[in-house]
Amino acid sequence: MESRAVPIVGRDDEQERLSAFVTAATGGSLVLRGETGVGKSVLLEYAVELALHQGHTVVRATGVEAEAGLPYAGLHQLLYPLLPKTTGLDAETRAVFDAVFGHRDISPPSIMTLGIAVLNLLSEVAVDRTLLLVLDDAQWFDDGSAEVCGFVGRRLTGSAVKVLIAVRADVASRFDTAALAETAVPALSAEAAARLLDDRYPALDGSARRLILEHARGNPLALLELPTHLDTRSRTPEEVFGAQALPLPRRLQHLYSARIAALGEDVRAELLRGALDGVGAGPGPDHRYRMDDVDAAVSSGLVDIDPLSGDLTFRHPLVRSAVVQMATPNQRRAAHAALARVHRDNLERRASHLAAATVDPDEQVAALLEAAAVSATRRGGAVSAVAWLTRAAELSETAHVRSRRLADAAFIAGHSARLGQAQRIVQLDPAPDGRRSAAAVLASEYLALYGHGDVRSAHRQVAAAIEALGAEESPEVRSRLVTLLLATSQYAGDAVLWARTHQLLDAQAALCQPLLRIYSATWSDVVRHGASAAADLEKLSADLAQLDPWDVTRLSVSAYHLDVLGDYRPYLQRIVDRELATGAAATGITMLHLIMLDQMATGAWEDAEQTGRRSLERAEELDYGLFAHQSRSYLAQLAALRGRYDEARELHALVDSWARPRGVGFLTQAADAAATTVALSEGDFETAYLLAIGITAPGEFAPYTYQASRSLLDLVEAAIGSGRALQARTHALAARAAGLPDISPRLALVTFGALAMTAEDDAEAAEMMARAENHAAARRFPFELARIRLAHGLRLRSTSGETAQRYLSTAADMFGRLGAPAWAERARTELRAVDGETRSAAIEHTVLTAQERRIAELAAGGLTNKEIGRQLYLSPRTVSSHLYRIFPKLGVTTRAALRDALNRQN
Secondary structure (H helix, E strand, O other): OOOOOOOOOOOHHHHHHHHHHHHOOOOEEEEEEEOOOOOHHHHHHHHHHHHHHOOOEEEEEEOOHHHOOOOOHHHHHHHHHHHHHHHHOOHHHHHHHHHHOOOOOOOOOOHHHHHHHHHHHHHHHOOOOOEEEEEEOHHHOOHHHHHHHHHHHOOOOOOOEEEEEEEEOOOOOHHHHOOOOEEEOOOOOHHHHHHHHHHHOOOOOHHHHHHHHHHHOOOHHHHHHHHHHOOOOOOOHHHHHOOOOOOOOHHHHHHHHHHHHOOOHHHHHHHHHHHHOOOOOOOOOOOOOOOOOOHHHHHOOOEEEOOOOOOEEEOOHHHHHHHHHHOOHHHHHHHHHHHHHHOOOOHHHHHHHHHHHOOOOOHHHHHHHHHHHHHHHHOOOHHHHHHHHHHHHHOOOOHHHHHHHHHHHHHHHHHOOOHHHHHHHHHOOOOOOOOOOHHHHHHHHHHHHHHHOOHHHHHHHHHHHHHOOOOOOOHHHHHHHHHHHHHHHHHHOOHHHHHHHHHHHHHHOHHHOHHHHHHHHHHHOHHHHOOOOHHHHHHHOOOHHHOOHHHHHHHHHHHHHOOOHHHOHHHHHHHHHHHHHHOOHHHHHHHHHHHHHHHHHHOOHHHHHHHHHHHHHHHHHHOOHHHHHHHHHHHHHHHHHOOOHHHHHHHHHHHHHHHHHHOOHHHHHHHHHHHHHHHHHOOOHHHHHHHHHHHOOOOOOOOOOOHHHHOHHHHHHHHHHOOOHHHHHHHHHHHHHOOHHHOOHHHHHHHHHHHHHHOOOHHHHHHHHHHHHOOOOHHHOHHHHHHHHHHHHHHHOOOOHHHHHHHHHHHHHHHHHHOOHHHHHHHHHHHHHHOHHHHHHHHHHOOOOHHHHHHHHHHHOOOOHHHHHHHHOOOHHHHHHHHHHHHHHHOOOOHHHHHHHHHHHO
């Protein structure tokens, strides 16, 4: 059957049963039974199409509630298209139909007589083709019609007539005792419900999707109807305070309205209190309202008794919604007021009910809502906090306090990935002189930075807003503007913008706040300002649970720059899921970035890959361009480390082409660092050196360039590999002179490693190597430690083979465990070369090609890659690649050793 344009979702078993029924050679009857909206009509339509495809005659009827009391109204609707066929029946049978349908004024026949007449008529119609009778909403058939249909349905075996009937499970009818074959139509499985919703509403945002799936409980009608009646852009205060009730379309409300209206006033009030407090809404607080004295609602099929707990619960979430919507505004407010008294000891529940019960401005209620918003934010409920603060603003008694609360709501909305909502909130509070308010600047420039990466425009607008701040501006708004300016400056990575930032902050005296001092020191230039920040960071981070999620994240960013992020990662991993779901989702993406960076640093690369993919997916879903490309830059570095060079190059190109025109130096530096790792992994030291000095020149750490210190080993190793020993040594000494070991444990490790790699004598190399290996945090950074051990093993190869072998073996094992194939192979190659016998054999049996030998001779003569390339008409990169292959063949690692190795081969 291929005629349906839209496939039926999640009904494979039911379709199989219907297909067997329709195509069977003999007649029969089948009842489809399920709750309202579960999809019975869709299945009937499937059966009709299949029957028509088979060449059957199809007759359809639908029960109508308004005609349920009219004798034989349902039967008349069903048989009306067939009555012309009665002319072929005997006079006695025709008389039965005339009596039933009012053509003659005679006594109506018995059910059996009428049933036999109907069987005769159906047999007459089905002489040439199978006849399928389809009855939808048959629970509304009048009793007489239902009994006749039951009588007929039990006598169709062996005929060419089939009857297919759909009835509601929650409405009693004569078909309940008709003894006809039945098949249940249950709610859709969770998987099928999600698939149906996603197929029909692919653009639905995550929170609305979860809300609808929760309330629909697999009911297809609810899944398809609710999204069109829900504002999916944000959850309004009515939704949050109103009680777990979705706006219910009339089609769905009608299902329960009559039964609710028939209840007494006290019962309806009790149901309303239960509905407004979320009774039966899934897992919730133990102190959720408990309904009582609602036996009538139980009898009406609106309320069930939980078999485990004995608690009363609504039969379906849509019942709860219908109860709320049928109540008047005054009834709802009275119920909320009663519930606020019930929950007087629960801050958030009391505040939410008071907010819904209050009409006029009330500062006491507004303050309670504000306190609830603070509590919710720190527990991962930033989405709810936005609504509570907006409602608190509406109930504020003064314009100044109202403005402050709206600004808070807009700020949290921005961090909750609801940028459009943030913009709408600030429009509720325009500045009196027509200028944009500070809150409006925060909302718009937050979007400019994180959505579009527009660092220069954002910096200019935020700086202007800070300059224009009046003395009356709240400390919160001032602090938030300064923090956004610092974040914009960090992403720009531009010395000129940072100078402007510090000039503004000095003039505003904003850095008197400890948090802002930490951010300014660590986000700007950790080489020049980071050493003094570590103690303050530890003090301010003593109790992360008491901080807002964005401050937790900002302190964690500072921890990353100081290379102590591992102390924060367990807490971030505990809260990131809740922030992404119901909290500060944008902040949650930054948490994922930080978790990924620490996983990379500690060698958990497989976990880091999964975290990075997750952050990229979430950033793309929320349309945060800056965060998406930041994820790609980290994934590029990870791909380079793991030997997937084509992937790394592709990601590098994507990030660079987006970030460089916008001046997002933070990302261009990260992308270039990944490209440097690719070149080093491939042994292309010339390219690696050119990329590394693009970040910072040898012997200095460019101001406000966060990758300058992080790429220390890259520049040193690339310089040594490309024959620039002087530049390598200069850079290592500059690291020590700049005090890098005092800034962070990682910088201490790499500084000592760089000094060991470039030491002028073996004693200094041994001392620096010992300081690197014995550093308390050395093993927290396994990749850097393995690189340093590899380099030291190469240095010792000619003087202490046994010690060199130990270093190289350890490095090879570490690279292997990390999953860095190129580095592991390089270490293994050097390890084989250390063994004198193997080394001699390798040299003896290794034959250089003519071109390789010529390149080796020129390099041994002191020519640079560029000079060799000029002589041989090759690119410097090709020369570097040849040398990468030549070195292991000759058992050397530096150009200085090339001459002796070539002489041994002669």
